[in-house]
Amino acid sequence: MFERWGRTVYRRRRLVLVLSAIVVVAAAVWGLGVFGTLTSSGEFDVAGSESQRAAQLETAALGRDEADVVVLYRSRTSTVDDPAYGADVTRALQALPAGHVDSFATYWSTKSPQFVSADRKSTFAVLRLRGEDEHARRDHLAAIRTAVAVPGLESLVGGSTATQKMISDGVKKDIVLAEGIATPLLLLLMIFIFGSVVAAGLPLLIGVVAVFGSFSALHLFGLFTNVSTYAVNITTLLGVGLAIDYGLFMVVRFREELNRGRTGEEAVVRTMATAGRTVAVSGVTVAASLASLLIFPQSFLRSMGMGGLATVLVDMVAALTIMPALLAVLGPRVNALAPRWLARRQGRQSLFWARLGRGVMRRPVVVLVGTLAILVTLGLPFLRVSWGGIDARALPAGTETRVVSETMTDEFPANFTNPLRAIVTLSDPVSSPAARAALSAYTGRVEAVPGITGAQLTGEAGRTARIELTYSANRMSAEARDVVRKVRAVPPPAGASVLVGGATAALVDQLANLGDLLPWMALLVGVTTFLLLFMAFGSILLPIKAVIMNIFSLSATFGALVWIFQDGHLSGLLGFTPTGFLEPSMPILVLAIVFGLSMDYEVFLLSRMREHYDAHGDNTAAVAAGLQRTGGLITSAALLFIIVVAAFSTSGITFIKLTGIGMLIAVLVDSTIVRALLVPATMKLTGRANWWAPGPLRRLYGRYGIRESDEAVVPESTLVTR
Structure with missing residues (x-):
């Protein structure tokens, strides 16, 4: 098929390139509109959970009561008791455009002491904005920021809508910055790796195609479902990273075929039959791993799954259509502008990998124990992982919305603008004496829950009432989650039902849902990996070892993330504020991406080993030959991918930085400790059992196996053995 x-x-290379150019231009025009369809609100909520049902019931029965914008006011000299202070703030708020603001609340309108700081010089206003959706409300922020300013007072704008806009704007800036950092570095390194300016440019071209294609797909998805703002970062990262991997494999194989004296057509056909097949297997494996994210109901993970699938498919299709067409047009000119000293370097590199492989196999037990000790040590911090949600500390220090959030935490009653909300549905109208009595009794019971600092009826309509509960713990802490569970355990009024919502309640539901579905995700990824690796190599043992080694590799990665981001090591160097916990969706995202990427390298390495073993039946020689032929290529691919993810690690948004650094660590560990040391050591120890399968499965593999074949296995005499 690939041939x-x-x-x-x-034979139709020019037609393929013309049609591809038309599609890419159309995708670019359509894809650049993706930013208008993205959302950053409610993306970690669990569909159908108690917190979401509470929010839906509250909106339907009582209307929105969200603190969309919080305006913080500070005076150097006056207190809120000064009539001029109150008059100036009230005048500014009353002058806000009616089409922008639905209502506002201040100390002077409520007389609530919770609006006043301890020194009485700071206060805040809560604004509820007009607008059918998040994007409409965000559009009002610029006018609001100007209108709320009061001469003589410091005014800062924060709150959920302002935070979401800052994150959305930050994502766009991060993409521009990452591309500006990564592109020149990638080009220089790829010239060094490929030894040719022309060859180096081809994978980058595929990367551009992949980014535009993924943006176009995300734009389309955004018309029908919620797509996370952060999906753009991940799809850009994956699009460029995978394009470089696939382009590297294809170009290197094409040049090998030309060096064997094949014509341009023969070289393209053989490249597709070998490296093209590997790219297809890798693409399917990565796609299957990312598809596991679709089992989660959170729009964040589902967006990553959809965007990742689209990106992998675009990368794979581009590598299997545009890349061979470009190679067909270029022919031997793919080696244009190739310095001779780079060719000599590649020969020395082959010698290094040959020596490394044989050195590992001389002492496989020592290497196995040593590498496992390193991986286990790196993974130990993961045993003390703590989970939490995302708050304003994810934004760069000193940003306006973060300053507002930190000031609200430090100077005002805890969680006043982020209370728990008990939505009570009674059997009688709330206005009836019986309902009033039942509601009062229930309010007293929840107010007595340890950790609750106040309970107040803040809304009622028909048979529905809203009770807002303030509490003392940090809203993302384990203590706050315990408070939610205790409140939910309080018996409702007779004949009534209660739904408890709010940010902390949503986090409780999110963690429970992720814990329930994570084993199913792991099972899906594990089974898919096993099946694909069996179909690639016809072995029972190799897929099992691959899954086990991936577990060790991922454990090391997650341990490092705990040490860095939860414990706060390197926070000064990397530029983030440690929170004492990790947001749980990010490691799951890293797991899905890295599990698929690791199979990319696994397939390429083991396929060369399998070719040699099939020809000679010598397991030790096959392992050495496979490492010699692919070690430099895998390391180069990993290094290029690391540059891409390292550029995204410069993000000012902490959880984007965490994702980038997580993938950086995972790829670094996988391409060095695992592929260069652990794989050859275990291959040596298990010997011929590596390639064993029961008779029926062996026949199945013989008929349907997906492997990188070659017409002529490289003879022993051409392999470096020194």
Whole structure:
């Protein structure tokens, strides 16, 4: 199949390139509109959970009562008791455009002491904005920020809507910055790796195609469902990273075929039959791993799953159509502008990997124990992981919305603008004496829950009432989650039902849901990996070892993330504020991406080993030959991918930084400790059992196996053995 496709692309190479150019231009025009469809609100909420049902019931029965914007006011000299202070603030708020603000609340309108700081010089206003959706409300912020300013007072604008806008704007800036950092570094390093300016440019071109294609797909998805703001970062990262991997494999194989004396057409056909097949297997594996994210109901993870799937498919299709067409047009000119000293360097690199492979296999037990000790040590911090949600500390220090959030925490009653909300549905109208008595009794019971600092009826309509509960713990802490569970355990009034919502309640539901579904995700990824690796190599043992080694590799990665982001080591160097916990969706995202990427390297390494073993039946020689032929290529691919994710690690948004650094660590560990040391050591110890399968499965593999074949296995004499 791949041979036929390669021949077809070669013979219609110019038509393929013209049609591809038209599609890419259309995708770019359509894809750049993606930013208008993205959302950053409610993306970690669990569909159908108690907290979401509480929010839906509250909105339907009582209307929105969200603190969309919090305006913080500070005076150097006056207190809130000064009539001029109150008059100036009230005048500014009353002058806000009626089409922008639905209502506002201040100390002077409520007389609530919770609006006043301890020194009485600071206060805040809570604004509820007009607008059918988040994007409409965000559009009002610029006018509001100007209108709320009061001469003589410091005014800062924060709150959920302002935070979401800052994150959305930050995502766009991060993409521009990451591309500005990564592109020149990638080009220089790829020239060094490829030894040719022309060859180095091809994978980057595929990367551009992949980014525009993924943006276009996200734009389309955004018309029908919620798509996370952060999906753009991840799809850009994946699009460029995978394009470089696939482009590297394809170009290197094409040049090998040319060096063997093949014609341009023969080289393209053989490249598609070998490296093209590997790219297809890798693409399916990565896609299957990312598809596991679709089992989660949170729009954040589902967005990553959808965006990741689209990106992988675009990368794979581009690598299997545009890349061979470009190679067909270029032919030997793919080696243009190739300095001779780079060719000599590649020969020395081959010698290094040959020596490393044989050195590992001389002492496989020592290497196995040593590498496992390193991985286990790196993974130990993960045993003390704590989970929490995202708050304003995820934003860069000193930003306006973060300053507002920190000031609210330090100077005002805890969680006043982020209370728990008990939505009570009674059997009688709230206005009836019986309902009033039942509601009063219930309010007293929840107010007595340890950790609750206040309970107040803040809304009623028909048979529905809202009770807002303030509490003393940090809203993302384990203590706050315990308060939610205790409140939910309080018996409701007779004949009534209670739904408890709010930010902390949503976090409780999120953690419970992730814990329930994570085993199913792991099972899906594990089974998929096993099946694909069996179909690639016809072995029972190799897929099992691959899954186990991935577990060790991921454990080391997660342990490092705990040490860095939860414990706060390197926070000064990396530029983030440690919170004492990790947001649980990020490690799950890293797991899905890295599990698929690791199979990329696994397939490429083991396929060369399998070719040699099939030809000679010598397991030790096969392992050495496979490492010699692919070690430099895998390391180069990993290094290029690391540059891409390292650029995204410069993000000012902590959880984007965490994702980038997590993938950086995972790819670094996988391409060095695992592929270069652990794989050859275990391959040596298990010997011929590596390639064993029961008779029926062996016949199945013989008929349907997906492997990178070659017409001529490289003879022993051409392999470096010194």
